[in-house]
Amino acid sequence: MPAPRPRPGSLRDPEISELFLKEDPEKIFGDLQEIGHGSFGAVFSARDLRSQELVAIKKMSYRGRASNEKWQDIVREVKVLQRIRHRNAVGFRGCYLRDNTAWLAMEFCVGSALDLLQGQQEPLREEQIGAIIEGALQGLSYLHGLGVIHRDIKASNILLGSPGQVKLGDFGSAAVATPAKSLVGTPYWMAPEVILAMDEGRYDGRADVWSLGITCIELGDD
Missing domain, CATH: 1.10.510.10 (Transferase(Phosphotransferase) domain 1)
Known part of the structure; x- marks a missing residue:
């Protein structure tokens, strides 16, 4: 009998757990203002309260219908972003989880x-x-x-x-x-x-x- 698929948001797998930072994003980012949205969710400008850097936050929910597929899409995107370090690709600042929503923090672009x-x-x-x-x-x-x-x-x-x-x-x-x-x-x-x-x-x-x-x-x- 195959092992049950981990529920969306589960960090029991160490390989998955290491993709996400453990802090509460609502305590790290302030002054959120929506600047765009799409089928994935919404994008906000925000201030990193630790460094005062202006960043972009892409919020993606993995609740509701097709939650497993949404979660797998988030995991795949984070894996890609963690590998990329180049002047012609947007910089990744980390990903956080809160209330069945992933917060992808990225370099802010105008x-x-x-x-x-x-x-x-x-x-x-x-x-x-x-x-x-x-x-x-x-x-x-x-x-x-x-x-x-x-x-x-x-x-x-x-x-x-x-x-x-x-x-x-x-x-x-x-x-x-x-x-x-x-x-x-x-x-x-x-x-x-x-x-x-x-x-x-x-x-x-x-x-x-x-x-x-x-x-x-x-x-x-x-």
């Missing part, structure tokens, strides 16, 4: 390439697009060297730090091994091999390069 695109009345200049794409390519080269596929490259997931730093963000869809074979990502940006993967085989980091090409079109669209 916005995304999509925000920049929408905030200008005129199309982005070629040199602006080139700088964004160059930074994204540097980040992807690093990820692919680790065997990680981002799988959701688009303008809203290319973040802009200060001053003018380009950083890949949102690793909730990332695959930690290549080749991958599941249908994951945002449809308009998906490479053909990702769409066909369930029927015809597997794909690797080149799928991210396709998505970045679509992002070039997105950024250049006037």
Whole structure:
């Protein structure tokens, strides 16, 4: 008889337990203000009360329907974030658990390439697009060297730090091994091999390069 699956949020497995910090996040972070939301949950700006650093907090609940799947997604994202240390990827500050909700603390970025695109009345200049794409390519080269596929490259997931730093963000869809074979990502940006993967085989980091090409079109669209 197979062993029962651990309940979502269980830290009995030492390998899982070491992914999460044990402090109460409500005692560590203050001045939370929501700055975005999606199907995963919500993102807040916050102040680390210990260092006074401004950070971003991604809150993801693992209660209710599909709680096991939500928990596995959180564990996978934390595992990816813990491995990443690069100037062109958003910095990870740790993950905390409280009331069936994961608090992913990350480096704060002032916005995304999509925000920049929408905030200008005129199309982005070629040199602006080139700088964004160059930074994204540097980040992807690093990820692919680790065997990680981002799988959701688009303008809203290319973040802009200060001053003018380009950083890949949102690793909730990332695959930690290549080749991958599941249908994951945002449809308009998906490479053909990702769409066909369930029927015809597997794909690797080149799928991210396709998505970045679509992002070039997105950024250049006037």
